[in-house]
Amino acid sequence: MKSNYTVDYTTFQLSLPLNLEVLIEPDDKVFSFLRALKGVDLNKYLKRTECRGRKGYDNVRLLMTILFARMEGYHDLRSLEELCRSNIKYMFLMQEERPSFMAFERLMTDYLIEDIDQIFFDITRNIERLMGVNTSIQYIDGTKIEANANRYTFVYRTRIINARWKLYTRITESIVSMNSERGFSFPYHHQYCAQEIGYIVQYLMECMVSEGIEPVYGKGKKKHPIQRWYDIFMSYYTKLGEYEYWLDVIGDRNSCSKTDHDATMCATKMDYYCRTGLSRPCYNAQIAVSDGIIVNADLFQRPGDTKTFIPFMERYHMYNGEYPIHPMADAGYGSYDNYMYCASHGMELCMKYSMYARKNEPKFRKRKFNPLNWEKDDKGYRTCPNGYAFDLIASERYDDSGENLRIIQMMGSEESCEGCPFMSECCRKGHQRRILSRDIVLEQFYGEVDANLSSEFGKELKKQRSIQVEGAFGVIKQDMKFTRFTRKGLENAKMEFLIVCLGYNLIKYHRYRLNQDKENGKKALLN
Secondary structure, three states, X not given: OOOOOOOOOOOOOXXXXXXXXXXXXXOOHHHHHHHHHOOOOOHHHHOOOOOOOOOOOOHHHHHHHHHXXXXXXXXXXXXXXXXXXXXXXXXXXXXXXXXXXXXXHHHHHHHHHHHHHHHHHHHHHHHHHHHOOOOOEEEEEEEEEEOOOOOOOEEEHHHHHHHHHHHHHHHHHHHHHHHHHHOOOOOOOOOOOHHHHHHXXXXXXXXXXXXXXXXXXXXXXOOOHXXXXXXXXXXXXXXXXXXXXXXXHHOOOOEEEOOOOOOEEEEOOOOOOOOOOOEEEEEEEEEEEEOOEXXXXXXXXXXXXXXXXXXXXXXXXXXXXXXXXXXXXXXXXXXXXXXXXXXXXXXXXXXXOOOOOHHHOHHHHOOOOOHHHXXXXXXXXXXXXXXXXXXXXXEEEEEOOOOOOEEEEEEEOOOOOOOOOOHHHHOOOOOOOOOEEEEHHHHHHHHHHHHHHHOHHHHHHHHHHHHHHHHHHHHHHHHOOOOEOOOOOHHHHHHHHHHHHHHHHHHHHHHHHHHHHHHHHHHHHHO
């Protein structure tokens, strides 16, 4: 009757099943994830090259683990390493292999940076097929996401240009003084480059060497006049080289950050995520959403959204071979070039313009001397409050600075404004006549936008834009906790953002699968 074992015996007995898949619930995210990736050939992008040494990890399994971790809200690679050792779902995906965080890092730097665009669109197209997404309607918007850079290491183009012009003046004065003092004949101009000043520095150094002048520094030591000029022009050479370097880094932008040269200083909104309203180094993240799925995503270095629309649409066309019929966007995208681009590529004009909402506000409608509130006669000319029709073309200006030619007319009235009771309120101070600027083609675009958005279908587009694309950014920032990049450089940040967007799409498909399974279960019970 006496037991032959101790009560503190804690050895675990190996038991079945050995397959981890059996231990995971059928409605878990991991099965939705595998179904979403079924049929997507990732081996063609992640094929490992032959190398000596031990066999490495499977790149496809590593990528699947990264995407599933982002789907569940994990982004730290060290946390991912721990999950592969302790979490049954990640052990199932990796087939119980235990890669280190450096294995994931090597995959991202060696493969994903180059092929992340193709991977994003392949997986997204497969999800679109499974969910029956209608990509002819796309809701487009952008947001500023803070870069992995110090907030106060900013460099502005305007400040550099202004400081360089002041430095040009000092260089000219120094050259004139040195020529008169030492008898040199160095030329002086309005502008200089660092190389030109470097020649002067080199000549002064040769003079010091030929005359046997030893450079001296420190308190109580008197410098030779040539050394003093050498030190002055060396400082000019260093500063000019610094200005030229930063202007080359900035390129066609207005600013950059010293700790991430690709990031641009942007005035972020004063909201829950950015509480001070200061300018920060950011990237402009653009997404296009159709039926809740992000069908296109990219990063830009421009603070505004206007210049991002055309390259964003060209990116979608390059990978999908088509353009959306209804690209719905807010007023930040409404411009002449964007409207002309849509009209020439078979897309409807659905983007608002800057005065679309304001022109119908009661406060704005009370401003009777604003031409937008003036009525039009039978010929389409605006009529001022005193009844004068502005039907006289004063001048025409042809603007072909962009890709599309624009003809801007300056319209006036045959009647003189002198003697008009509203002249002091209507005309500018010191002007005796009111002149209106009129862009005929742009006004036609505005009219088409008003007609499209005033219909029932257009009203639904406006409502869904606020729901879908703004909601997508809300989920990414709030639920997925992605408010700041962890990688530096445009290509690295773009790879990180596309992985986040894939995680968002995978979550959407998981919820869609659960709803479909629930509906199928109800139908099975009824039958």
